[in-house]
Amino acid sequence: MKLTQNTFICLIIKIAILCFGFNRITANTAPQKDLLNPKELRVEYLENPMGITVLSPRFSWLLEGNGRNRSQSAYQILVSSSKKNLEEDQGDTWDSGKVSSHDTNQIVYAGDNLISNTDYYWKVKIWDESNQESEWSEPGHWSMGLLNFSDWQGQFISHDVGYDTTDKYDSLYLPPARYLRKSFQITKKVKRATVYSTALGLYELRLNGEKVGDDYFAPGWTDYNERLYYQTHDITNSIKQGDNAIGAVIADGWYAGYIGYALLVRLDKVREFYGVNPSFMGQLHIQYEDGTEEVLATDSTWKSNEGPVREADILMGEKYDARLEHSGWDTPGYDDQGWKTPKVYTYPDGKLEAHPSSLIKNIERLRPVKITEPEPGTYIFDLGKNFAGIAELKVEGPAGTEVRLRFGEILKQDGNIQTENLRLARATDTYILKGEGVEVWQPKFTYHGFQYVEVTGYPGKPSLDAITGIVLSSIKTDASTFKTSNEMNNTLYENIKTTQEANFFDIPTDCPQRDERLGWTGDAQTYMRSATYNADVASFMTKFLVDLDDAQRWYGAYPNFAPFPYSRPNQYSPAWMDAGIIIPYNMYKVYNDKRILEFMYKGMEKFMEFQADASTDFIRPGGGNNWGDWLAVDEETSKGYIGASFYGYDAKLMAEIAEVLGRTQDAQKYRVLFENIKKAFSEKYILPDGRTTEDTQTTYALALYFDLFPENLAEKGAARLAEKIEKNSFKFSSGFLGTKHVMLALSKYGYHDLAYKLFKQTEYPSWGYSVENGSTSIWERWNSYTKNDAENSDLNAKMNSFSHYAFGSVAEWMFLHAVGIGTEDGGYRNIRIKPVISKEVDFINGSYKSINGTIASSWKWQGNKVLMTVDIPVNTKAKVHIPIENISDLREGNKKLAKVPSIKVVATNEKEAILEIGSGTYSFSFKYAP
Numbered sequence: 065m066k067l068t069q070n071t072f073i074c075l076i077i078k079i080a081i082l083c084f085g086f087n088r089i090t091a092n093t094a095p096q097k098d099l100l101n102p103k104e105l106r107v108e109y110l111e112n113p114m115g116i117t118v119l120s121p122r123f124s125w126l127l128e129g130n131g132r133n134r135s136q137s138a139y140q141i142l143v144s145s146s147k148k149n150l151e152e153d154q155g156d157t158w159d160s161g162k163v164s165s166h167d168t169n170q171i172v173y174a175g176d177n178l179i180s181n182t183d184y185y186w187k188v189k190i191w192d193e194s195n196q197e198s199e200w201s202e203p204g205h206w207s208m209g210l211l212n213f214s215d216w217q218g219q220f221i222s223h224d225v226g227y228d229t230t231d232k233y234d235s236l237y238l239p240p241a242r243y244l245r246k247s248f249q250i251t252k253k254v255k256r257a258t259v260y261s262t263a264l265g266l267y268e269l270r271l272n273g274e275k276v277g278d279d280y281f282a283p284g285w286t287d288y289n290e291r292l293y294y295q296t297h298d299i300t301n302s303i304k305q306g307d308n309a310i311g312a313v314i315a316d317g318w319y320a321g322y323i324g325y326a327l328l329v330r331l332d333k334v335r336e337f338y339g340v341n342p343s344f345m346g347q348l349h350i351q352y353e354d355g356t357e358e359v360l361a362t363d364s365t366w367k368s369n370e371g372p373v374r375e376a377d378i379l380m381g382e383k384y385d386a387r388l389e390h391s392g393w394d395t396p397g398y399d400d401q402g403w404k405t406p407k408v409y410t411y412p413d414g415k416l417e418a419h420p421s422s423l424i425k426n427i428e429r430l431r432p433v434k435i436t437e438p439e440p441g442t443y444i445f446d447l448g449k450n451f452a453g454i455a456e457l458k459v460e461g462p463a464g465t466e467v468r469l470r471f472g473e474i475l476k477q478d479g480n481i482q483t484e485n486l487r488l489a490r491a492t493d494t495y496i497l498k499g500e501g502v503e504v505w506q507p508k509f510t511y512h513g514f515q516y517v518e519v520t521g522y523p524g525k526p527s528l529d530a531i532t533g534i535v536l537s538s539i540k541t542d543a544s545t546f547k548t549s550n551e552m553n554n555t556l557y558e559n560i561k562t563t564q565e566a567n568f569f570d571i572p573t574d575c576p577q578r579d580e581r582l583g584w585t586g587d588a589q590t591y592m593r594s595a596t597y598n599a600d601v602a603s604f605m606t607k608f609l610v611d612l613d614d615a616q617r618w619y620g621a622y623p624n625f626a627p628f629p630y631s632r633p634n635q636y637s638p639a640w641m642d643a644g645i646i647i648p649y650n651m652y653k654v655y656n657d658k659r660i661l662e663f664m665y666k667g668m669e670k671f672m673e674f675q676a677d678a679s680t681d682f683i684r685p686g687g688g689n690n691w692g693d694w695l696a697v698d699e700e701t702s703k704g705y706i707g708a709s710f711y712g713y714d715a716k717l718m719a720e721i722a723e724v725l726g727r728t729q730d731a732q733k734y735r736v737l738f739e740n741i742k743k744a745f746s747e748k749y750i751l752p753d754g755r756t757t758e759d760t761q762t763t764y765a766l767a768l769y770f771d772l773f774p775e776n777l778a779e780k781g782a783a784r785l786a787e788k789i790e791k792n793s794f795k796f797s798s799g800f801l802g803t804k805h806v807m808l809a810l811s812k813y814g815y816h817d818l819a820y821k822l823f824k825q826t827e828y829p830s831w832g833y834s835v836e837n838g839s840t841s842i843w844e845r846w847n848s849y850t851k852n853d854a855e856n857s858d859l860n861a862k863m864n865s866f867s868h869y870a871f872g873s874v875a876e877w878m879f880l881h882a883v884g885i886g887t888e889d890g891g892y893r894n895i896r897i898k899p900v901i902s903k904e905v906d907f908i909n910g911s912y913k914s915i916n917g918t919i920a921s922s923w924k925w926q927g928n929k930v931l932m933t934v935d936i937p938v939n940t941k942a943k944v945h946i947p948i949e950n951i952s953d954l955r956e957g958n959k960k961l962a963k964v965p966s967i968k969v970v971a972t973n974e975k976e977a978i979l980e981i982g983s984g985t986y987s988f989s990f991k992y993a994p
């Protein structure tokens with residue numbers, strides 16, 4: 065195009081206007097960045113918790129905002145005694161003032177003494193990196209529970225159902241549930257009504273015909289001799305002027321019912337581990353508008369009875385005879401004259417505290433995917449996945465019809481459910497119809513691990529909606545996302561989450577189906593870090609650590625499971641007892657929780673002394689039960705090796721824990737101990753050529769991961785591990801303890817392709833093998849089942865769970881190495897992004913919602929180039945490791961790295977470049993030849 069003089073002048077003028085205008089626009093708006101606003105307020109890790117008993121609770125919030133390098137420079141917290149005061153910015157209980165700090169979690173309340181049975185309201189605002197002040201957050205809320213002995217007026221009450229002294233081994237004793245009720249009147253205007261309740265046993269609280277709250281299995285499982293948890297509910301809107309009725313249904317639960325394998329192995333006690341009769345205690349605190357207050361507590365003026373729940377046992381199942389319902393028993397106006405005076409029990413000896421976490425809830429409802437009828441009148445409902453929970457039954461038919469539900473994880477070849485692997489868990493629910501229209505029933509005091517429900521006795525042919533799966537869990541696995549090009553691995557990820565939900569059931573259980581369901585410590589420690597990636601388990605694991613601390617043996621060992629209801633001596637084992645150190649350490653690492661480290665510290669020291677005592681020249685022998693590398697295949701690692709190596713790992717973690725707690729002398733003591741163990745260990749178990757004396761996959765994995773190899777031999781050890789895996793056709797020979805460490809050790813020493821080959825493997829033994837065999841969950845054993853082997857082999861019949869999270873511990877590797885999200889300090893403030901990139905997969909996308917916000921990392925191949933995207937949350941920093949030799953080949957966005965001022969290059973070497981970035985989204989691209 066030819067420019068005429070006129071158009072040229074016009075162009076110059078336009079450019080001038082544009083430039084001038086642009087300058088004005090930038091001058092007006094440039095410095096203003098989006099405000100960072102605090103969200104998702106939590107108190108003691110919980111959203112608006114009720115009735116807590118922590119006297120100086122900890123606060124946290126999350127920050128969100130656009131742009132890069134955003135951070136908090138200060139915060140202010142207001143805590144008020146009323147909503148109104150908070151709205152008017154009156155922190156009458158605590159005004160922290162403007163505190164210069166980057167912290168957004170583990171912030172300890174420091175206001176006036178918190179008062180029993182009182183509501184508190186709080187909010188927070190922050191100042192960003194440019195000192196811009198945010199809005200106040202949405203208000204948060206919590207209430208304090210009953211803090212003083214004198215606050216408690218309720219008595220533990222129950223209904224006397226007699227006692228059947230049946231032979232304890234050969235027949236089951238399953239007493240009925242007990243019903244308790246009380247009518248009361250409200251004559252004045254209510255300002256606030258709160259109910260505090262608990263039971264020795266299990267209870268469901270009722271008010272005016274409705275269940276109070278949405279919890280299952282209240283009050284949770286603890287060592288009831290040590291402590292009992294209670295629940296708090298705000299019922300201000302559920303009580304009415306005039307007549308009201310409150311009630312409770314109680315059953316044996318963990319307190320008095322069957323627990324674990326006691327019946328199977330014929331222990332002295334098979335049930336009633338904490339007491340014989342379940343009892344309930346509660347009190348209703350009513351504050352009236354006129355300033356007066358009334359407490360209505362359980363006592364002998366309540367009424368008691370039996371009812372339709374004829375049997376109620378966690379392992380054995382529930383039986384409900386609807387013909388025996390007391391219609392309207394939990395509503396006002398019910399005539400309870402025929403009911404009895406309850407039996408009053410004395411208070412238990414232990415502590416009475418608020419449950420530190422949330423209770424079990426119904427997290428999902430499942431519609432059956434299929435019904436089959438392998439035998440006339442036997443209907444099998446397939447719920448599509450193997451979960452923990454109950455089945456809701458919908459039925460219509462004549463009174464007295466008995467419908468029986470049994471549960472199985474897999475089907476036999478004839479299409480019937482397999483129940484042999486449940487061992488002595490009867491896992492059978494029975495419903496007897498009252499014959500009045502459509503009847504819908506859910507059991508209250510039992511649960512099962514199952515995919516299939518066998519229904520017999522159903523009147524007529526059931527339709528698909530006769531059964532609904534009620535998925536129960538203490539947690540939701542919504543903290544992470546994971547996707548890769550290999551579909552099998554995506555299914556594996558789903559299976560891991562399903563199995564975690566099925567087993568995070570007030571405590572981390574080994575399995576939800578057979579007569580076990582115990583808080584096995586070895587399983588919990590090996591899976592701990594994986595658990596944190598999939599779900600927010602901060603309060604859940606806090607609760608479990610209290611159980612573990614309560615269960616510590618007098619001589620210092622942590623037991624095989626917690627709570628520990630049996631009175632059996634020497635119930636400990638290497639790699640199981642070490643949960644007492646490994647789990648708290650990870651609570652610090654993931655949630656920056658130093659308080660739990662302080663809480664556990666004395667016990668951990670005692671445990672270290674126990675280990676020192678048991679050791680000779682720094683070698684801790686096997687000892688206790690010692691299951692070794694449980695369920696390993698083909699190779700056996702000696703129990704001594706496992707005992708000695710975990711002792712070294714404990715010493716290493718203790719040094720770090722002591723350092724974090726500012727106990728520098730202790731830290732030094734444990735560092736020296738670690739060095740001594742390492743020396744003794746390598747002298748005993750590591751040969752001069754870098755091989756271990758036992759030469760199993762597990763021996764290399766543990767020693768490499770625990771840093772027990774002498775520095776000059778570690779590379780050789782790693783090479784030998786790699787060689788062994790190759791020779792074993794890229795398959796495992798390891799069990800519960802070795803497997804995840806094989807993955808972690810391979811990635812630590814740069815054998816990325818090998819780690820991916822194991823991850824993708826579908827031949828036995830591998831994770832893919834279970835997925836290829838149609839599993840929706842993680843199996844206890846590598847070879848739990850094959851499509852061609854659906855008949856019960858001896859193995860299947862005896863001990864075989866299809867919902868065991870322990871082998872799901874590969875999730876730790878998936879997030880730490882494949883996605884590449886780790887933390888350098890406690891709580892992901894200083895994040896490490898270091899994905900292991902391999903040609904074995906086309907891409908990996910993942911994210912993790914940490915206590916400091918959501919971190920995302922993904923990478924994919926584009927020809928011989930890698931595109932990597934990273935999302936770093938506000939108020940955190942990340943070191944990003946990029947496998948590149950020459951930094952000048954690296955681009956971020958469309959620019960060469962040198963042109964992106966917000967990125968700092970902190971180190972380069974022949975293997976990688978390490979960049980430091982602040983919050984924001986970054987896309988890197990680089991050529992890579994692994």
Ligand code: BGC
Nearest residue numbers: 574575580584586587691694
């Ligand atoms: C449990 C395991 C547990 C093991 C101890 C089993 O019965 O199910 O998960 O760790 O015993 O070896």
